[in-house]
Amino acid sequence: MTRPGPATGSVSGMIELDGLTRRYGRTTAVDDLTLTVRPGRVTGFLGPNGAGKSTTLRMVLGLTTPTGGTATVGGVRFRDRARGLRHAGALLDAGDVHGGRSARAHLAALARSNGIGGVRVDEVLGQVGLDDAADRRVGGFSLGMRQRLGIAAALLGDPPVLMFDEPFNGLDPEGVRWVRGLFRRLATEGRTVFVSSHLMGEVEHCADHLVVIGRGRLIADETLDAFAARVGRAEVVVRTPEPAMLTTALADAGASVRPDPDGALTVAGVGAERIAELALGLRIPLHQLTPRTASLEEAFMALTAADVEYTAREGR
Numbered sequence: 001m002t003r004p005g006p007a008t009g010s011v012s013g014m015i016e017l018d019g020l021t022r023r024y025g026r027t028t029a030v031d032d033l034t035l036t037v038r039p040g041r042v043t044g045f046l047g048p049n050g051a052g053k054s055t056t057l058r059m060v061l062g063l064t065t066p067t068g069g070t071a072t073v074g075g076v077r078f079r080d081r082a083r084g085l086r087h088a089g090a091l092l093d094a095g096d097v098h099g100g101r102s103a104r105a106h107l108a109a110l111a112r113s114n115g116i117g118g119v120r121v122d123e124v125l126g127q128v129g130l131d132d133a134a135d136r137r138v139g140g141f142s143l144g145m146r147q148r149l150g151i152a153a154a155l156l157g158d159p160p161v162l163m164f165d166e167p168f169n170g171l172d173p174e175g176v177r178w179v180r181g182l183f184r185r186l187a188t189e190g191r192t193v194f195v196s197s198h199l200m201g202e203v204e205h206c207a208d209h210l211v212v213i214g215r216g217r218l219i220a221d222e223t224l225d226a227f228a229a230r231v232g233r234a235e236v237v238v239r240t241p242e243p244a245m246l247t248t249a250l251a252d253a254g255a256s257v258r259p260d261p262d263g264a265l266t267v268a269g270v271g272a273e274r275i276a277e278l279a280l281g282l283r284i285p286l287h288q289l290t291p292r293t294a295s296l297e298e299a300f301m302a303l304t305a306a307d308v309e310y311t312a313r314e315g316r
């Protein structure tokens, strides 16, 4: 397999967004995004449903025209590239395949129109584990198999830049593990790997870097470690028969208190010792006092809660 251009720092593998904006009528799907996605690492692209991830990826690929700003791959607007699959590969919509064709025929047609030799078709079929299903009609594929086929298509041109929109959809746990390993390998080879998801749990085990957006706007652009250190708050779970009294006392002491559906209180901003002292002073009995660290998923949800387009309640 040919190696992509020189590794980390190479402009050939960078995705650069500068003031990237897309409006649909009164909706601003992508709002003035400026960021660089670098080679040699997996960058998770996170945001709730409707945050603008797909629209951003489509603009990078030249499939949607920006209302403002620019998106470039290796310093060049993607639609100005001939034989695009050699420069960037993408999985956008796994369902977007002619169902009457076999997986092999689908990839062969893509290879032909991008000036890629047919031998790559068998290589990528093997890489995604579809060798045995290569001659079956795609119409009979499960969503997970379609995702694998979409990933094979993205890999076809052996490109330095790879983008995957919600690649974990429809995969079983083994498939999820395989995809994570693949992304890590591709990054180790020096490629730029940009992976969108609306679930932190899907990317936190394979991403080095995170870009978080909400309602089209940039919320975070930092390493996973920096994100975890910044938002992974220490909390204490408390149970008491006097939740109202304790909540007032904790709020007065500067803590933030969240009542949980099961009756417990999740307290941030003060430690377990201080909570115990406060309760003792007011003769409030405590039935539980458990320090914990909020998961990245919880931190991500708290960070983007205001940007969720439809909450569960509204969606009912």
Ligand SMILES: Nc1ncnc2c1ncn2[C@@H]1O[C@H](COP(=O)(O)OP(=O)(O)OP(=O)(O)O)[C@@H](O)[C@H]1O
Binding pocket: 024, 027, 028, 029, 030, 047, 048, 049, 050, 051, 052, 053, 054, 055, 056, 198
């Ligand atoms: N072609 C379009 N016409 C009108 N509105 C659109 C169009 N495409 C996207 N939008 C709107 O732009 C916003 C961002 O959508 P987008 O699909 O980019 O978000 P997303 O983060 O990828 O979410 P999801 O994971 O749900 O696809 C949404 O409010 C969506 O309704």
